[in-house]
Amino acid sequence: MGKVTFTILRFDPEKDKKPHYQDYEVEIRRPGMMVLDGLNQIRWEQDGTLAYRRSCREGVCGSDALNINGVNRLGCITHLEDLKTPVVIQPLPSMPLIKDLIVDLNDFQDKFFLCKPFLIPKKPLPDLEQLQSPEDRRKLDGLYECILCASCSSSCPSYWADPEYLGPSALLNIWRFVVDSRDVGADERLQLLNDRHGVWRCHTILNCIEACPKGLNPTQAIGGLKKALVSAKF
Amino acid sequence: MKAYQPKRHYRWHPGFVVWVLHRLSGLGLAGYLILHIWVLSHLMRGEAEFKRVMDTFESPLIRLMEIGLLGLVLFHGLNGIRIVLMDYGPMANKESYVKYLAVTFIAIVVLFLIGGAAMLQTLLIN
Ligand code: SF4
Numbered sequence: 001m002g003k004v005t006f007t008i009l010r011f012d013p014e015k016d017k018k019p020h021y022q023d024y025e026v027e028i029r030r031p032g033m034m035v036l037d038g039l040n041q042i043r044w045e046q047d048g049t050l051a052y053r054r055s056c057r058e059g060v061c062g063s064d065a066l067n068i069n070g071v072n073r074l075g076c077i078t079h080l081e082d083l084k085t086p087v088v089i090q091p092l093p094s095m096p097l098i099k100d101l102i103v104d105l106n107d108f109q110d111k112f113f114l115c116k117p118f119l120i121p122k123k124p125l126p127d128l129e130q131l132q133s134p135e136d137r138r139k140l141d142g143l144y145e146c147i148l149c150a151s152c153s154s155s156c157p158s159y160w161a162d163p164e165y166l167g168p169s170a171l172l173n174i175w176r177f178v179v180d181s182r183d184v185g186a187d188e189r190l191q192l193l194n195d196r197h198g199v200w201r202c203h204t205i206l207n208c209i210e211a212c213p214k215g216l217n218p219t220q221a222i223g224g225l226k227k228a229l230v231s232a233k234f
Numbered sequence: 235m236k237a238y239q240p241k242r243h244y245r246w247h248p249g250f251v252v253w254v255l256h257r258l259s260g261l262g263l264a265g266y267l268i269l270h271i272w273v274l275s276h277l278m279r280g281e282a283e284f285k286r287v288m289d290t291f292e293s294p295l296i297r298l299m300e301i302g303l304l305g306l307v308l309f310h311g312l313n314g315i316r317i318v319l320m321d322y323g324p325m326a327n328k329e330s331y332v333k334y335l336a337v338t339f340i341a342i343v344v345l346f347l348i349g350g351a352a353m354l355q356t357l358l359i360n
Contacts, residue, residue, distance in 0.1 A: 009238060019238045070245040088242040097238050155244065157253070204320045206249030209328045219326035226321050 001028040005086035006038055008050065010100055019097065021088075028080065035087065036064055036075040039101075051100040059213060062149030066101055067093055072151035072211040092154035108150050111166050115174040115192065120185030136181035143176035143221065145214050152208035152218050164197040168208040168218030171199060175221035178228060190229055199225045248332055252313060259310040266303060297357045301350045308342045308349075 003025045011019035024046060026038040036057055043050045055061040057076045064075040067090040069083055080087070095103035121130060146169065153159050153167035166174075174193065178186045193199045199222050208218040244250075273291070276284045316338045320326045325334050 007241070009241070011238070021241055067240070067242075067244070070242045090240055090242065091238065093240060093244055094237045096236055157250065203253055204249070204317055204326060205247075205253045206326065206328075206331055207244070207247055209326065209331075210247050210249075215328070217326065217328070219320070220324070223321050223323075223326055 001030075003027055004038065004080055004083075006042065007086045007088045008039075008042075008101070009090045010050070011097055012049070013099060023086065026080075031081075033080045034076055035066070035068055035073075035078045035080060035083070035089070038080060038087070039064075039075060039089075051102050053102055060147060062147035065092055065149040065151045065154075065213070067091065067154075072155045074149060074151070074213040077213060092150055094154050094160040095150070103154075105150055107163075108153060108167070108169070109148070111170040112148060112173060114166070115170050115177075116185060116189060117173050117177070119177065119180065119183050120188075121182060122184050130182045132181055139179045139181075140176060142216055143172060143179070146172055146176070146216060147214060148173075149213060151211040151213060152216075155207040155211040157205055157207065158201045158203055162197060162201055165201040166193070166198060168202070168222065171202070171225060172216060172218040172221040175224050178225065186228070187232075190225070190232065193225055194229050199229065202226075248335055252335060256310065256313050256317070259306045259313075262306045263310055266306075294357065297353075301353050304349050304353065305342075305346050308345050312338055312342050312345075 006024045006026055007021050008024065009019050010016075010022045024042045026041050034057075036054055039050070039052055039054075043052075052066070052075075053063040054076065055063045057064075059074050059077040062074070065072060066075050068075065068078055069088055072092060075089075089101065091097055091101045091103045095105065095108070098104050148169060150169060152172075153169045156165075156168055159165050159167045171193070174189050177183045178189055202219065202222045204219055204223075206219055209216075209220075212218065273287055276287045316325070316334060320331070320334075325331065
């Protein structure tokens with residue numbers, strides 16, 4: 001069924017000073033092959049030294065976010081048929097490189113934890129569960145689904161330029177709790193954001209909504225936070 | 235190691251392209267503002283001095299550039315309104331943002347053609 005060329009960034013910190021690119025031929029063996037299938041073929045049959053992250057291979061774990069032909073996507077749900085060849089595969093932009101396609105996500109995750117990604121409930125706690133109306137529950141749609149793949153943050157020019165910027169992913173996850181009717185931590189969360197490295201660093205470039213593999217909208221979430229900050233002031 | 239130097243640069247989505255243009259037009263306007271204040275500052279040195287500076291700006295080339303200035307103002311202003319609406323309205327949307335961009339651009343071009351034609355006419359008459 002033909003072959004596809006993969007051009008992959010390679011970097012071994014023990015041997016290489018600089019990253020370089022290496023070409024591999026991937027055989028198309030069945031319809032509907034994904035980029036991750038191609039990477040697996042290379043690693044299992046041609047070159048066992050190729051390093052990349054993967055886990056669930058169905059777009060749920062968020063491990064294999066990669067820059068594929070210049071756009072951030074998940075390797076496991078990107079069809080090879082939809083891509084121009086050669087398929088250029090690079091690690092997520094702007095993140096520190098560890099090895100081959102693996103980047104250091106510590107800073108990204110620290111920013112996520114900074115936003116207190118857990119429910120801060122009203123006290124005293126009710127005896128049973130905390131109820132929420134269906135309308136309030138619906139407000140969380142498009143927010144709670146985030147799989148923390150980092151596609152959005154590493155696609156954002158503001159994030160590239162400002163290492164302190166929290167980034168679309170962390171901000172979307174803050175908004176997810178700010179709009180939750182059961183959460184009372186909005187004020188302390190919003191305080192984190194009201195500076196130049198918080199929401200005001202977003203210039204609505206919209207790379208994040210193009211990148212998000214779950215179809216979420218971080219820009220709109222950031223817009224919600226901006227509105228909340230402005231209305232808290234006036 | 236720090237972030238790598240990409241072989242393939244990040245794709246230029248329309249949102250990124252207009253952001254770059256917005257920055258550039260902003261720089262252009264800032265430059266104009268400085269020039270404007272510099273020219274006006276000659277007022278303090280008397281009428282004759284001011285007139286001398288103003289005369290150097292009377293050339294047709296500068297007049298043509300003023301039409302470009304109109305373009306910058308229109309682009310920066312109308313696109314700025316679009317950005318505000320995107321922040322505070324529901325316009326940041328993968329499906330529709332390119333449509334809003336198109337509407338903004340059409341408005342810019344129409345206003346530019348009307349204003350530019352009028353400016354060109356006065357330029358040609360004088
Ligand atoms: S918002 Fe989307 S792109 Fe960003 S981390 Fe979450 S799932 Fe990934």
